[in-house]
Amino acid sequence: GQSLEQPSEVTAVEGAIVQINCTYQTSGFYGLSWYQQHDGGAPTFLSYNALDGLEETGRFSSFLSRSDSYGYLLLQELQMKDSASYFCAVSSNTGKLIFGQGTTLQVKP
Amino acid sequence: SAVISQKPSRDICQRGTSLTIQCQVDSQVTMMFWYRQQPGQSLTLIATANQGSEATYESGFVIDKFPISRPNLTFSTLTVSNMSPEDSSIYLCSAFIGGSYEQYFGPGTRLTVT
16 A cells, blocks of 8 residues: 655744655555645645755755655745645556645744 | 646535546546545545446445446546535546656535535
């Protein structure tokens, strides 16, 4: 089967840096994705890592270590609008995405 | 960017009835996915819908309860049959578009069963 673990909640202040970790167990692993979801909205794609290392997109970066079955999402220069739920998700050779339980990020002024 | 629309956006239904949710993608896609999300919870994959073949259901979901149609490469429907209050949830469809790693989601259908 497949399982993913990520913290349920994280709190940080505006301007800070926060890291959301994700560990996974899966067969036929292809890559690790991150999605953001605001209350009442649909999930939106943030990043995808298929190879080990860091991918940077603006204020957001994502890291993957395939040997450790571990990844993280790094959010820099936090803004109030970053308050949302963040999901890691694994993709496999079946083409499906399986989501973690999600991390609720609260950004405080 | 790709657009996925869903109808209805929300509905309140009586137990024992069925609701069909429609999902339209603005480009042709091979696979479409149906998820369920309880408020404050994660997304649970219900099934994968491929055009021209039967849907593939995840553990815990069966075709009799959640029949799916996929008549062409841009459209799919999910029916929630013989509903009970436990079926109250948000139902989302999604697809990978253009060969990218990005999965696009529809806005969701908020279902309440009374």
